[in-house]
Amino acid sequence: MTPTALALFTAMLLAGGCARADAPADAPKADAPAAAPIEAVDPAQAPEASGFRQTVLVRGLEHPWGLAWLPNGDLLISERPGRLRIVRGGVLDPVPVAGVPEVLVSGQGGLLDVALHPRFAENRLVYLTYAAGTPEANHTRLARARFDGRALSQLEVLYAVPQRKSGTQHFGSRLLWLPDDTLLLAIGDGGNPPLRLEGDLIREQAQNRGSALGKILRLSADGTPAPDNPFQGDGGALPELWSLGHRNIQGLAYDPLQDRVWASEHGARGGDELNLVSAGGNHGWPLVTHSREYFGPEITPRRSAPEMVDPRRVWTPAIAPSGLAVASGRVPQWRGDLFAGGLVSGDVRRLRIDGEGRVTAEERIPIGQRVRDVREGPDGFLYVLTDDARDGRLIRLEPG
Numbered sequence: 001m002t003p004t005a006l007a008l009f010t011a012m013l014l015a016g017g018c019a020r021a022d023a024p025a026d027a028p029k030a031d032a033p034a035a036a037p038i039e040a041v042d043p044a045q046a047p048e049a050s051g052f053r054q055t056v057l058v059r060g061l062e063h064p065w066g067l068a069w070l071p072n073g074d075l076l077i078s079e080r081p082g083r084l085r086i087v088r089g090g091v092l093d094p095v096p097v098a099g100v101p102e103v104l105v106s107g108q109g110g111l112l113d114v115a116l117h118p119r120f121a122e123n124r125l126v127y128l129t130y131a132a133g134t135p136e137a138n139h140t141r142l143a144r145a146r147f148d149g150r151a152l153s154q155l156e157v158l159y160a161v162p163q164r165k166s167g168t169q170h171f172g173s174r175l176l177w178l179p180d181d182t183l184l185l186a187i188g189d190g191g192n193p194p195l196r197l198e199g200d201l202i203r204e205q206a207q208n209r210g211s212a213l214g215k216i217l218r219l220s221a222d223g224t225p226a227p228d229n230p231f232q233g234d235g236g237a238l239p240e241l242w243s244l245g246h247r248n249i250q251g252l253a254y255d256p257l258q259d260r261v262w263a264s265e266h267g268a269r270g271g272d273e274l275n276l277v278s279a280g281g282n283h284g285w286p287l288v289t290h291s292r293e294y295f296g297p298e299i300t301p302r303r304s305a306p307e308m309v310d311p312r313r314v315w316t317p318a319i320a321p322s323g324l325a326v327a328s329g330r331v332p333q334w335r336g337d338l339f340a341g342g343l344v345s346g347d348v349r350r351l352r353i354d355g356e357g358r359v360t361a362e363e364r365i366p367i368g369q370r371v372r373d374v375r376e377g378p379d380g381f382l383y384v385l386t387d388d389a390r391d392g393r394l395i396r397l398e399p400g
Contacts, residue, residue, distance in 0.1 A: 216249065261278065
């Protein structure tokens with residue numbers, strides 16, 4: 001740990017950490033912290049799930065990243081090389097949607113998530129996240145535009161991460177609408193060593209309240225900070241901050257049954273996490289982690305710390321979690337279960353969760369390709385995007 005990180009860690013402990021008592025009353029709740037830090041599990045030990053039927057609906061996508069349903073049942077799919085596609089009546093339109101912003105397509109950068117405004121039927125607003133800039137100076141942006149069924153128009157950038165970084169890693173950037181019509185935006189920590197920002201390893205930005213890197217932000221629909229965010233009024237903190245201490249969230253899902261938010265995020269070498277997140281929480285990265293450096297040694301010996309939120313599951317070796325869904329109960333036998341995609345594992349993890357937010361069982365659903373996203377569809381079935389350069393697929397999972 002660098003001297004800067006050690007000093008920051010000590011200051012947080014003396015100050016009582018970052019758990020907040022003044023979180024907004026209507027914010028999704030957090031359950032009581034786990035009694036003791038959990039141990040990492042070997043994902044290879046999870047049994048294979050039964051009772052799932054897979055149907056390939058679309059093929060030939062190029063690195064698909066996110067998806068969103070239109071009110072008429074059509075589907076928008078983002079492709080990382082910078083295209084927004086539409087599936088009409090079950091058929092992929094060969095002509096991409098026009099009007100997508102210019103994106104930085106390099107490394108992990110490109111066109112990333114897509115989401116519709118909660119009142120899309122009235123205002124036709126589509127929200128996009130993407131990497132922008134150059135490999136030497138880039139950041140994540142959030143934009144919105146109006147969609148007429150064929151093209152985007154009136155595009156406006158609503159938010160841009162203030163910190164410009166070099167390298168093309170760890171942009172985030174999942175989107176999630178909350179029931180109060182505020183928008184969560186997950187931002188990665190910026191990259192791996194030896195990449196630095198402001199003199200320190202860039203990953204230390206995850207503990208810097210004046211930086212958007214390594215955070216979940218909570219925004220109003222116009223991109224401004226939500227007015228009751230937990231860190232507003234704290235000197236030096238960005239008003240858009242909602243939670244901190246994240247490495248690179250790739251799955252973000254709201255549980256309507258328990259009124260809570262789940263996130264899945266990449267560790268480095270091992271240490272992938274499933275987190276129960278809420279307003280004001282500090283999830284510890286990089287001061288507390290099960291991850292190791294890619295070149296071998298521990299990042300830190302600390303697995304838990306006072307006033308930091310422990311993960312609810314840790315996977316070592318990594319599954320590279322990407323995409324997360326909560327089954328709302330429209331398929332009764334899945335009610336309340338979490339489904340987490342894995343890029344490295346090439347599967348979907350079914351996680352049984354009890355009322356306290358503890359993982360009680362895990363199964364794997366083999367997909368056979370890198371899984372980029374998992375969503376619950378309007379019909380209650382699960383929809384999976386696979387990450388491939390030539391044959392990315394949209395797959396439906398049903399009971400069977």
